[in-house]
Amino acid sequence: MKQYLNVVTAYMIMFTLIxxxxxxxxxxxxxSILNYCLISAVMTIGANIQWGYxxxxxxxxxxxxxxxxxxxxxxxxxxVPEAWxxxxxxxxxxxxxxxxxIVSIRYILKNIQKSKKRNYLIAGTIVIGLLLIRLLAxxxxxxxxxxxxxxxxxxxxxxxxxxFSWIVGAFFAGGLAYVIGKIALGLRADYLAIATxxxxxxxxxIIKHEDWLARGVKNVIGLKRPVPYEIDLxxxxxxxxxxxxFNSGKLKVIGTISERQDVLKQLVVDAxxxxxxxxxxxxxxxxxxILLIVTQKALYSPWGRKMRAIxxxxxxxxxxxxxxxxxxxxxxxxGSAVVGLAGAMMVTNDGLFTPGSYRPMRYTFVIxxxxxxxxxxxxxxxxxxxxxxxxxxxxxxxxALFLINFFTAHLPETNALKVHLIESAPYFRxxxxxxxxxxxxxxxxxxxxPEKIIKQ
Amino acid sequence: xxAIILLLNYTIIPALSYGSQLALGAIFVTLIYGVLRFAxxxxxxxxxxxxxxxxxxxxxxQSLGINFGFLPxxxxxxxxxxxxMILYMLSIDKFVFSYYRIKKSPPVVLAMVSVGVMFxxxxxxxxxxxxxxxxxxxxxxxxxKATEFKEMTGxxxxxxxxxxxxxxxxxxxxxxxxxxxxxxxxxxxxxxxAYSDNEDLALLSGIDPKKVVLxxxxxxxxxxxxxxxxYGLDKSYKPFVYFNNMLPIFAAAxxxxxxxxxxxxxxxxxxxxGEIFITYxxxxxxxxxxxxSLEPNSLMQLLSTDYKFAVSFSLxxxxxxxxxxxxxxxxxx
Numbered sequence: 170m171k172q173y174l175n176v177v178t179a180y181m182i183m184f185t186l187i188x189x190x191x192x193x194x195x196x197x198x199x200x201s202i203l204n205y206c207l208i209s210a211v212m213t214i215g216a217n218i219q220w221g222y223x224x225x226x227x228x229x230x231x232x233x234x235x236x237x238x239x240x241x242x243x244x245x246x247x248x249v250p251e252a253w254x255x256x257x258x259x260x261x262x263x264x265x266x267x268x269x270x271i272v273s274i275r276y277i278l279k280n281i282q283k284s285k286k287r288n289y290l291i292a293g294t295i296v297i298g299l300l301l302i303r304l305l306a307x308x309x310x311x312x313x314x315x316x317x318x319x320x321x322x323x324x325x326x327x328x329x330x331x332x333f334s335w336i337v338g339a340f341f342a343g344g345l346a347y348v349i350g351k352i353a354l355g356l357r358a359d360y361l362a363i364a365t366x367x368x369x370x371x372x373x374x375i376i377k378h379e380d381w382l383a384r385g386v387k388n389v390i391g392l393k394r395p396v397p398y399e400i401d402l403x404x405x406x407x408x409x410x411x412x413x414x415f416n417s418g419k420l421k422v423i424g425t426i427s428e429r430q431d432v433l434k435q436l437v438v439d440a441x442x443x444x445x446x447x448x449x450x451x452x453x454x455x456x457x458x459i460l461l462i463v464t465q466k467a468l469y470s471p472w473g474r475k476m477r478a479i480x481x482x483x484x485x486x487x488x489x490x491x492x493x494x495x496x497x498x499x500x501x502x503x504g505s506a507v508v509g510l511a512g513a514m515m516v517t518n519d520g521l522f523t524p525g526s527y528r529p530m531r532y533t534f535v536i537x538x539x540x541x542x543x544x545x546x547x548x549x550x551x552x553x554x555x556x557x558x559x560x561x562x563x564x565x566x567x568x569a570l571f572l573i574n575f576f577t578a579h580l581p582e583t584n585a586l587k588v589h590l591i592e593s594a595p596y597f598r599x600x601x602x603x604x605x606x607x608x609x610x611x612x613x614x615x616x617x618x619p620e621k622i623i624k625q
Numbered sequence: 626x627x628a629i630i631l632l633l634n635y636t637i638i639p640a641l642s643y644g645s646q647l648a649l650g651a652i653f654v655t656l657i658y659g660v661l662r663f664a665x666x667x668x669x670x671x672x673x674x675x676x677x678x679x680x681x682x683x684x685x686x687q688s689l690g691i692n693f694g695f696l697p698x699x700x701x702x703x704x705x706x707x708x709x710m711i712l713y714m715l716s717i718d719k720f721v722f723s724y725y726r727i728k729k730s731p732p733v734v735l736a737m738v739s740v741g742v743m744f745x746x747x748x749x750x751x752x753x754x755x756x757x758x759x760x761x762x763x764x765x766x767x768x769x770k771a772t773e774f775k776e777m778t779g780x781x782x783x784x785x786x787x788x789x790x791x792x793x794x795x796x797x798x799x800x801x802x803x804x805x806x807x808x809x810x811x812x813x814x815x816x817x818x819a820y821s822d823n824e825d826l827a828l829l830s831g832i833d834p835k836k837v838v839l840x841x842x843x844x845x846x847x848x849x850x851x852x853x854x855x856y857g858l859d860k861s862y863k864p865f866v867y868f869n870n871m872l873p874i875f876a877a878a879x880x881x882x883x884x885x886x887x888x889x890x891x892x893x894x895x896x897x898x899g900e901i902f903i904t905y906x907x908x909x910x911x912x913x914x915x916x917x918s919l920e921p922n923s924l925m926q927l928l929s930t931d932y933k934f935a936v937s938f939s940l941x942x943x944x945x946x947x948x949x950x951x952x953x954x955x956x957x958x
Contacts, residue, residue: 352942352945356945358733359663360949362733363879367876370934538740596747596752599747600745603743603747610737611724
């Protein structure tokens with residue numbers, strides 16, 4: 170038990186902080202922070218699998234997150250029959266061309282000796298394929314995007330339950346990771362970081378600009394939810410009764426019936442948003458706990474020891490007969506799939522898909538900071554990092570505002586410096602996070618909760 | 626003739642000036658990588674930091690009534706901005722990077738540390754100047770206007786040369802040639818190259834590592850500030866855009882072979898020309914050179930301009946696949 174003391178203390182502090190937010194700001198706010206903390210935790214588990222277990226740098230987290238979000242749209246949104254009628258055949262045709270291209274390139278690679286002729290054949294196949302796709306998809310895309318562009322203008326999804334899309338999101342991200350891994354995993358560490366960062370940018374720019382796929386920067390709003398809607402809750406009697414029971418003490422004090430009705434109405438509105446967020450939090454918590462159990466088991470299994478061996482000394486592991494390339498690819502896919510799952514969860518939580526919001530700052534670097542701060546190679550640490558950094562990221566502005574007011578209390582309200590500082594309070598989050606990283610890297614490079622090697 | 630002018634106006638000149646801006650950044654990345662041995666993720670923000678001082682000083686000079694004739698005032702402020710920038714970089718090196726250098730940490734750790742520096746720099750910039758878009762170009766806007774050119778030559782297509790484009794190209798040529806002269810012809814420059822090629826041998830032959838590091842930051846500071854100011858003059862100054870510029874700059878540095886200044890210089894142009902040539906709509910071009918019967922009816926665009934960045938990144942991926950050490954491997958001046 171004693172060895173888990175620091176883990177327990179760290180988590181206790183974290184939850185106390187969130188509860189404090191609930192008491193001082195609002196419960197709804199506290200729960201949104203908690204939800205995002207949980208989503209960040211899933212992302213950090215994914216990044217930690219790659220960096221902590223295997224020492225692979227993946228700066229492409231943004232791309233997998235976006236792909237997970239895309240999966241939500243493609244799976245859960247109802248299909249748009251007009252768009253399918255307008256351009257569906259063309260798009261299916263182009264997909265066929267893509268498949269044919271891949272198959273023929275594989276055929277060429279297999280059956281023709283390495284030579285100039287082979288290179289020309291491959292290049293020719295790609296060029297012809299691209300031309301065919303342009304010819305086929307061009308008019309298709311135009312007619313799809315012309316279908317009621319203010320509301321749809323895209324093919325829509327499959328209309329399936331949204332929870333199913335979480336799994337699909339993981340598979341999408343894993344598939345992308347397979348391709349990227351095949352291309353880039355042989356590179357040296359810092360090359361790999363740059364390459365993954367740039368490939369993620371390519372993925373996001375495709376999602377942003379292919380409007381027929383998911384409306385691009387026009388965003389998809391009003392996605393389905395795995396939990397009840399606030400409006401439905403506010404009209405359902407059992408929920409109103411529940412709120413009444415909870416607040417009976419508060420309601421008794423109020424004299425007149427009409428006033429009591431008004432107060433109750435307000436309470437129901439507040440409680441419905443809290444209830445929805447609680448349901449979400451429950452779902453996310455389940456995912457986090459399942460992932461935590463699985464990753465813990467994996468880390469202390471023979472497979473986990475093998476991964477650590479590869480991380481710490483690639484040559485030695487390879488000499489012992491471990492297939493380093495294959496293991497790296499596997500772990501790259503696994504980690505990315507977890508990140509894709511997190512991306513799908515995030516879009517589900519927001520209820521909207523906004524490709525324009527995927528930026529490397531927020532979705533790659535902040536996640537990396539979480540892993541480093543929390544503790545690389547330790548799953549509890551990574552999750553804690555997700556909590557701590559996200560909490561700071563959200564609460565940095567209020568904290569900064571408080572500190573500015575505290576230190577400039579002697580200055581008059583109109584003082585130029587004070588006004589300027591208060592206006593720029595939101596940017597202190599970058600400063601806090603940056604200094605936090607620098608301090609951690611310098612004085613505690615293993616993170617808040619360092620990696621534990623259990624000797625069996 | 627019209628076709629050539631058209632291409633010159635819409636692709637070659639913009640690509641040259643954009644390429645110069647990228648090239649300066651790419652040399653910055655490559656120098657840090659070659660001498661200090663890490664990928665600097667704070668590149669974009671360091672350029673932004675230098676530019677911020679140029680912008681602030683430009684506004685200050687303008688309020689004092691100082692200007693630079695028909696040239697933008699910002700050019701006057703570059704020396705001061707460079708000094709501030711070098712001071713900032715040296716203090717960062719002293720307080721942050723030197724610790725890891727002495728400890729001989731792996732490059733990955735230094736890259737992570739540079740992510741931390743990136744956050745701090747971004748915060749400082751946003752706290753000082755705010756995240757807004759700022760234009761600080763003054764003086765003459767155009768050297769050659771489209772209408773003047775049409776009158777002069779009697780052609781249908783106009784050629785516009787913005788003064789910022791000319792300034793960019795001229796300043797880049799000056800700065801880069803001085804730098805290459807320094808690296809190749811002076812003793813200190815040679816010692817820097819030696820240190821970058823083989824640290825142990827360089828130390829054995831009595832090269833002072835402190836001096837080399839100091840010089841690297843000084844040169845890097847000059848390059849970053851000049852590159853940043855030129856980009857800001859040409860487009861506008863916005864911290865977020867500078868952060869994003871880091872990506873094509875990295876692409877340029879890797880395409881040219883990271884660690885090789887000349888490669889990085891050329892890589893900048895490769896990336897810029899790739900971006901602009903692939904996303905340019907050639908319809909008008911073909912209407913000039915083809916007979917009327919063959920006139921194309923589509924835009925003749927390989928990729929829409931939305932994919933500008935994606936082009937340079939794909940270029941990088943292709944280079945990484947086939948020549949991971951860059952297309953200008955082993956090229957030396």
